[in-house]
Amino acid sequence: xxxxxxxxxxxxxxxxxxxxxxxxxxxxxxxxxxxxxxxxxxxxxxxxxxxxxxxxxxxxxxxxxxxxxxxxxxxxxxxxxxxxxxxxxxxxxxxxxxxxxxxxxxxxxxxxxxxxxxxxxxxxxxxxxxxxxxxxxxxxxxxxxxxxxxxxxxxxxxxxxxxxxxxxxxxxxxxxxxxxxxxxxxxxxxxxxxxxxxxxxxxxxxxxxxxxxxxxxxxxxxxxxxxxxxxxxxxxxxxxxxxxxxxxxxxxxxxxxxxxxxxxxxxxxxxxxxxxxxxxxxxxxxxx
Ligand code: SIN
Ligand code: FE
Numbered sequence: 213x214x215x216x217x218x219x220x221x222x223x224x225x226x227x228x229x230x231x232x233x234x235x236x237x238x239x240x241x242x243x244x245x246x247x248x249x250x251x252x253x254x255x256x257x258x259x260x261x262x263x264x265x266x267x268x269x270x271x272x273x274x275x276x277x278x279x280x281x282x283x284x285x286x287x288x289x290x291x292x293x294x295x296x297x298x299x300x301x302x303x304x305x306x307x308x309x310x311x312x313x314x315x316x317x318x319x320x321x322x323x324x325x326x327x328x329x330x331x332x333x334x335x336x337x338x339x340x341x342x343x344x345x346x347x348x349x350x351x352x353x354x355x356x357x358x359x360x361x362x363x364x365x366x367x368x369x370x371x372x373x374x375x376x377x378x379x380x381x382x383x384x385x386x387x388x389x390x391x392x393x394x395x396x397x398x399x400x401x402x403x404x405x406x407x408x409x410x411x412x413x414x415x416x417x418x419x420x421x422x423x424x425x426x427x428x429x430x431x432x433x434x435x436x437x438x439x440x441x442x443x444x445x446x447x448x449x450x451x452x453x454x455x456x457x458x459x460x461x462x463x464x465x466x467x468x469x470x471x472x473x474x475x476x477x478x479x480x481x482x483x484x485x486x487x488x489x490x491x492x493x494x495x496x497x498x499x500x
Contacts, residue, residue: 213375213376213377213435213437214234214235214236214374214375214376214377214437214454215230215233215235215236216235216236216238216439217230217235217236217237217238218238218239218240219237219238219239220239220240220241223306223307227307227308228307228308228310228311228477229477229478231307231308231357231448231449231450232450232453232476232477232478232481232482233478233481234377234378234450234453234454234481235449235454236374236439236447236448236449236454237307237447237448237449238441238445238446238447239303239445239446239447239448240444240445241444242299242303242361242444242445242446244295244296244299244361244446246292246363247292249288250288250291250292251365253285253288253289253292254324254363254364254365254463255365255366256285257324258281258285259279259281259285259289259322259324260279260324260325265323265325265330265332265336266278266321266322266323266466267279267289267293267321267322267323267324268319268320268321268322269290269293269294269297269319269320269321269322270319270320271294271297271317271320274290274294276289276290276293289322292322292465293320293321293322293465294320296320296361296465296467297317297320297467300320300359300467300469301317301467301469303359303446303448304357304359304448304469307448308477310475310477311471311475312475313472313475314471314472314473314474314475315469315470315471315472315475316354316469316470316471316472317467317468317469318467318468318469318470319467319468320465320466320467320468321465321466321467321468322463322464322465322466323462323463323464323465323466324462324463325462326460326461326462327339327458327459327460327461327462328459328460328461334425334426335422335425337425338457338458339457339458339459340424340425340431340457341373341374341375341424341425341431341434341436341455341456341457342421342424342425342455342456342457343378343381343417343420343421343424343451343452343453343454343455343456343483344356344358344421344451344452345414345417345418345420345421345452346418347405347406347418348405348406348407349406349407349408350406350407350408350409350410350411350414351413351414351452351470352408352409352411352413352414352496353411353413353473353482353484353495353496354470354471354472354473355450355452355453355470355471355472355473355476355482355483356450356451356452356468356469356470357448357449357450357451357468357469357470357471358448358449358450358451358466358467358468358469359446359447359448359466359467359469360441360446360447360448360449360464360465360466361444361445361446361447361464361465361466362441362442362443362444362445362461362463362464363443363463363464363465364443364461364462364463364464365443365463367442367443368443368460368461368462368463369440369441369442369443369460369461370440370441370458370460370461370464371438371439371440371441371458371459371460371461372438372439372440372441372456372457372458372459373436373437373438373439373456373457373459374436374437374439374454374455374456374457375434375435375436375437375455376434376435376436376455378453378454378455378483378486379486379490380434380435381420381424381434381455382420382483382486382487382490383490384424384430384434385419385420385423385424385427386416386419386420386487386490386491388419388423389415389416389418389419389420389423390419390422391415391419392410392415397409397410397411397415411495411496411497411498412493412495412496412497412498413483413484413487413495413496413498416487416491416495417452417483417487424455431457434455438459441461452483453482453483473496484496
C-alpha cells in the first residue's frame with residue numbers, strides 16, 4: 213500500500229527511493245509562506261471567475277492562463293505562482309539531487325474551485341482514481357512528478373484517496389487498455405492532436421487511465437487509503453505511478469516536473485519498466 217512519508221528537518225537520503233516506490237512525501241512545515249495580499253486574493257475567490265478548472269502559469273513566458281481576474285489580483289496571483297515554481301524546484305532538488313540532469317519543469321497551476329460536486333465527464337473526473345496520462349502530451353516514458361500545496365484560507369482540507377500499488381492497477385486494467393490502429397499515432401502528431409509522437413508507453417498509460425476511471429466497481433472496492441492535506445501542507449508524488457483521486461477541497465497550488473527515466477534511482481520500479489515487463493514489449497521503443 214501507498215505510504216505517507218513525513219519529512220521534518222533534514223532530508224532523508226532515501227527520499228527519492230520512497231517517491232519511486234510510489235509513496236507520498238508530506239511536508240507539514242514547508243517554509244513557503246504566503247504574503248498578506250496573496251492570502252487576501254485567495255480568500256476573495258476572484259481567480260475562479262471565468263472558470264477553467266486550472267489556472268496555469270508558464271515560467272518560460274511569465275504568462276497566466278485560465279482566469280479572467282483583472283489586475284491587481286492577477287499580478288498577485290502571477291507573482292505567487294512564480295514564487296511557488298521556484299520553491300517547488302528547490303524542493304525537488306533537495307529531495308532528489310540526482311534528478312537534476314534529467315529534470316524538466318512543466319506548468320505551474322492554481323486550482324481555486326471546489327472539487328466536490330463539480331460536474332464533469334468521467335474521463336476528466338479526478339474524483340475517480342487514476343494515474344496521470346494526458347491525451348495531447350505524450351511523455352514517452354518520462355516521469356510526472358508533482359508538488360502540491362493546499363493554500364486554502366478557510367481551513368478546508370484537500371482530500372485524496374490513493375492506492376493500490378501501480379502493479380496491481382496495471383495488471384487489473386492492461387487487458388482493457390485499447391490499442392491504436394496502425395498509423396494513428398503518426399497522424400495525431402502530424403495534425404497536432406498530440407504535441408509529440410505518442411509511444412506505446414503513452415498509449416498503454418492512457419488506456420489504463422480510461423479503464424480505471426470507467427470502472428465504478430473497482431473505484432468502490434480497490435484497496436484505498438484516504439489522506440487529508442491541510443492548508444499549509446506540501447506533498448510530492450509521482451502521479452504517473454500512484455493511483456490517486458482528489459475527492460474534495462479547493463485552493464491548491466501545483467507544480468509539474470518531467471523526469472527522464474535514466475535518472476531514476478530504482479528504474480525497475482518505474483511504470484515504463486513495470487508495463488514493459490507485464491506486456492513483454494519494450495514500450496519506450498514500440499511505436500503505435
Ligand atoms: C489529480 O491530479 O488528479 C488532481 C489532484 C488535485 O488537484 O489535488
Ligand atoms: Fe491526476
